[in-house]
Amino acid sequence: MTIRLLIADDQDLVRGALAALLSLEPDIEVVAETGTGSNVVDLVREQRVDVALLDIEMPGCNGIEAVAALRESGLPCRSLIVTTFGRPGYLRRAIAGGASGFIVKDTPADELARAIRAVHEGRRVIDPNLASESIGMGESPLSERETEVLRVAATGASVREIAAEVHLSEGTVRNHLSAIIGKCGARNRADAARLADERGWL
Incomplete structure (x- = not known):
């Protein structure tokens, strides 16, 4: 065949x-x-x-x-x-x-x-x-919402732009970014985006 x-x-x-x-x-x-x-x-x-x-x-x-x-x-x-x-x-x-x-x-x-x-x-x-x-x-430690926020953050968008894109308040976005940085063991959100991308989480 x-x-x-x-x-x-x-x-x-x-x-x-x-x-x-x-x-x-x-x-x-x-x-x-x-x-x-x-x-x-x-x-x-x-x-x-x-x-x-x-x-x-x-x-x-x-x-x-x-x-x-x-x-x-x-x-x-x-x-x-x-x-x-x-x-x-x-x-x-x-x-x-x-x-x-x-x-x-x-x-x-x-x-x-x-x-x-x-x-x-x-x-x-x-x-x-x-x-x-x-x-x-193991599995990605990021929630679905955190992954969505990090994908937008990875483009270099500001907190205000991320909030508008994902329909969340700026305070909530900051909370998500803080959690993401901690879960990725990163120095900042750019580092978190890099690490998550390398691991195939984005």
């Missing part, structure tokens, strides 16, 4: 290289390519895709959001995250969203092909180093 594959990556060179390498496999056919997660569901439906290979950092809709959209669509397509950003928090979010696998881009081509086949067969494939880090790090 030929596995019908979609590749979603916003870097043309990377996407093209992946397509060229995987097209050499006798049982894998690249039937769709895209640079954004926004049209993944439509392409999966139109091209009858079996496995979607998704990067995380993409404009419009990131890979983790695309995974969730695919699950909600009910389409019989499995998803495999292949990313440069090997962060434990991303792994947890991707798997929680419905991804069947999570590996990093420096995975050799033959291993990537094996991962695609495994996911197609209904198995789960996770980078072992990331799995170990994820277990050691």
Whole structure:
């Protein structure tokens, strides 16, 4: 059986290289390519895709959001995250969203092909180093509201701008920022945003 594959990556060179390498496999056919997660569901439906290979950092809709959209669509397509950003928090979010696998881009081509086949067969494939880090790090300590506040704060917005964006009072935003800094073990909110991003919590 030929596995019908979609590749979603916003870097043309990377996407093209992946397509060229995987097209050499006798049982894998690249039937769709895209640079954004926004049209993944439509392409999966139109091209009858079996496995979607998704990067995380993409404009419009990131890979983790695309995974969730695919699950909600009910389409019989499995998803495999292949990313440069090997962060434990991303792994947890991707798997929680419905991804069947999570590996990093420096995975050799033959291993990537094996991962695609495994996911197609209904198995789960996770980078072992990331799995170990994820277990050691645990869940994000930030609440949903704190995460929302920190995402806006990470853009460099002032307390007033954050308050307007998330529909909270300035005092409440300050309280959230104080709690966030403490939970992240950070020096200030910029440091908290950096640490949370590195850990895949944002």
